[in-house]
Amino acid sequence: MSTTMVSQDLIADYAERFAGSQKRYEQALVSLAGGIAHDGRYLKPFSLYVDHADGAYKWDVDGNQLIDYAVGHGSLILGHNDPEVTAAMHEQLDRGTHYSAGHEMEIRWAEQVQKVVPSADLVRFTASGTEANLLAMRLARAYTGRPGILKFDGHFHGWSDYLIKGEKPPFESPNQPGVPDDVLRTVAVLPPDDLGALEERLVQGDIAAIMVEPSGASWSMIPLPEHFLQNVREIATKHNVVLVFDEVITGFRWAPGGAQERFGIMPDMTTLAKILAGGMPGGGVGGRAEIMEHLLFKDEPGWNATKKVIHPGTYNANPLAATAGYMCLKRCENPEVQQHCDAMAAKLRAGLNTVLEHEGVDGCAWGESSVFHLILGHRCTNRTAADLHTPEGIDPATLKASGKAGLGTPLTIAMALDGVDLFNAGGLLSVKHTAQDIDFTVEAFTKSIGRLRASGYLS
Numbered sequence: 001m002s003t004t005m006v007s008q009d010l011i012a013d014y015a016e017r018f019a020g021s022q023k024r025y026e027q028a029l030v031s032l033a034g035g036i037a038h039d040g041r042y043l044k045p046f047s048l049y050v051d052h053a054d055g056a057y058k059w060d061v062d063g064n065q066l067i068d069y070a071v072g073h074g075s076l077i078l079g080h081n082d083p084e085v086t087a088a089m090h091e092q093l094d095r096g097t098h099y100s101a102g103h104e105m106e107i108r109w110a111e112q113v114q115k116v117v118p119s120a121d122l123v124r125f126t127a128s129g130t131e132a133n134l135l136a137m138r139l140a141r142a143y144t145g146r147p148g149i150l151k152f153d154g155h156f157h158g159w160s161d162y163l164i165k166g167e168k169p170p171f172e173s174p175n176q177p178g179v180p181d182d183v184l185r186t187v188a189v190l191p192p193d194d195l196g197a198l199e200e201r202l203v204q205g206d207i208a209a210i211m212v213e214p215s216g217a218s219w220s221m222i223p224l225p226e227h228f229l230q231n232v233r234e235i236a237t238k239h240n241v242v243l244v245f246d247e248v249i250t251g252f253r254w255a256p257g258g259a260q261e262r263f264g265i266m267p268d269m270t271t272l273a274k275i276l277a278g279g280m281p282g283g284g285v286g287g288r289a290e291i292m293e294h295l296l297f298k299d300e301p302g303w304n305a306t307k308k309v310i311h312p313g314t315y316n317a318n319p320l321a322a323t324a325g326y327m328c329l330k331r332c333e334n335p336e337v338q339q340h341c342d343a344m345a346a347k348l349r350a351g352l353n354t355v356l357e358h359e360g361v362d363g364c365a366w367g368e369s370s371v372f373h374l375i376l377g378h379r380c381t382n383r384t385a386a387d388l389h390t391p392e393g394i395d396p397a398t399l400k401a402s403g404k405a406g407l408g409t410p411l412t413i414a415m416a417l418d419g420v421d422l423f424n425a426g427g428l429l430s431v432k433h434t435a436q437d438i439d440f441t442v443e444a445f446t447k448s449i450g451r452l453r454a455s456g457y458l459s
C-alpha cells in the first residue's frame with residue numbers, strides 16, 4: 001500500500017468540504033452552550049451536522065456520505081432505520097407515546113431482558129445509562145447499609161456526581177468542578193491491576209458496591225488484566241459487596257446476554273442502556289431478587305419508610321422506547337448478530353494494523369468484541385499486521401485519552417475527509433457494516449495517513 005499525497009492543509013480541506021456543518025456550528029454557538037449537546041461530540045474546529053442516516057451510513061448537511069462507526073453512540077447494533085424496529089415504532093406512535101400508566105410493552109421488554117441477561121432476576125427501567133447507575137448505587141447502599149462505592153481508573157459510568165470521579169486522566173485527580181467534595185469522598189477509585197489494594201480498601205467495611213465496565217475502561221480502551229473479572233467476583237463475594245457490571249455498552253453486544261455471558265461471570269447487578277432501548281432514550285437495572293426487592297412497596301411495618309428505595313422518573317419505560325427496545329432485543333437474541341459484528345471488527349482492527357505496519361507509522365488499532373480503538377504517534381510494542389486485544393508499551397492514561405488528545409482529532413478529521421465517521425477515534429460495528437465497508441475504511445485509513453503526512457502531523 002502507498003500513501004496518497006492529498007493536501008498541505010488538513011483543516012482548510014475540512015472547512016471547505018464540510019462548509020454547511022461549520023455554518024451550523026457557528027449558528028449553534030449562539031443558543032446551544034458550547035454549540036453541542038454531548039461533550040463526546042466536541043471536535044475542533046467543528047463537528048459534523050448530519051441530515052439523515054440509513055444502515056451503516058450517514059449523510060451530512062452538505063450531502064457527503066460517511067460510513068458511520070458511532071452508530072447512535074453504540075446503541076444501533078442493527079444499524080440505522082432497521083425496518084422491523086421502525087415499523088413497530090410507527091405503529092406505537094399512532095397509539096400514543098406516554099400513558100402515565102403501565103403498558104403491555106414494558107412487560108414484554110422486561111421479560112426479554114430477564115430471559116437473556118443471566119443476572120437479571122428482576123428489572124427496573126430508567127431513562128438513561130447514567131440513571132441506571134444511580135439506581136444501582138442506591139439499591140446497593142440500601143441492601144448493604146453502607147455508603148461507599150468503589151470503581152476503577154478510567155471506567156466510564158455516565159456523568160453523575162459520584163461516578164465521574166477517576167474517569168479522565170489524571171485518574172487520581174481529587175476534584176471535579178461542580179461536584180461537592182463530600183460526594184467525591186464516598187467514591188474510591190483504584191487501578192485495576194492492584195487486587196491487594198482492592199482487598200485492603202474493602203476491609204474498611206464501608207463499600208456497598210464495586211462498579212466495573214466488564215470490557216475494561218471505555219469499551220476496552222484500557223483492557224482489563226487477565227482474570228480480573230473472576231478475581232473481582234471472588235473478592236466481592238468474600239467481602240459481601242455488591243458487584244455491578246455496567247453493561248451499557250457491552251450489553252447485547254459482547255454476547256446476547258452481554259459480557260457476563262461471554263466471560264461466564266455473574267455480577268449481582270447489571271446496568272443497561274443503548275442497545276437495550278434500540279436507539280431510543282432508555283436504561284435499566286437488572287439484578288438479584290433480594291437486592292431488587294428494595295424497589296418494592298410492602299405492607300410490612302416500617303419497610304416503605306426505611307428500606308424501600310425511591311425511584312420515580314417521567315420517561316421510565318415510555319412506550320416508544322419499550323417498543324424499539326423489545327424489537328431490537330428480540331433480534332439480538334440470535335448470536336449471529338454479535339458474531340457478524342465481532343467478525344467485521346476483527347477484520348477492521350487487523351486491516352488498520354496492517355496499514356500501520358506497511359506505512360511504518362507508530363500506533364495501533366485494538367479492541368474486543370465489535371469495537372475498535374486507534375492511537376497514532378505512540379509506539380505499541382506488540383503490534384503486528386493482525387488483530388490486537390491489549391496494546392503493550394503505551395500507558396493506560398495515554399490509551400484512555402487517545403480519542404481526543406495527540407493525533408486523535410487530526411485523524412478523525414482526515415478520516416471524515418476520506419468518507420469515514422469515527423467515534424472517539426475508534427468506533428462500534430453494526431450488522432449493517434459489510435466486508436466492503438471494512439475494505440473501504442482500511443483504504444480510507446491509508447489515504448488519511450497520507451493526509452496526516454502531507455499536513456505535517458506525521459513524518
Ligand SMILES: Cc1ncc(COP(=O)(O)O)c(C=O)c1O
Nearest residue numbers: 128129130156157158248249273
Ligand atoms: C459504560 C457506560 N456506562 C454508562 C453510560 C452512560 O449512559 P447514558 O449516556 O445513557 O447516560 C455510558 C455512555 O456512553 C457508558 O458507555
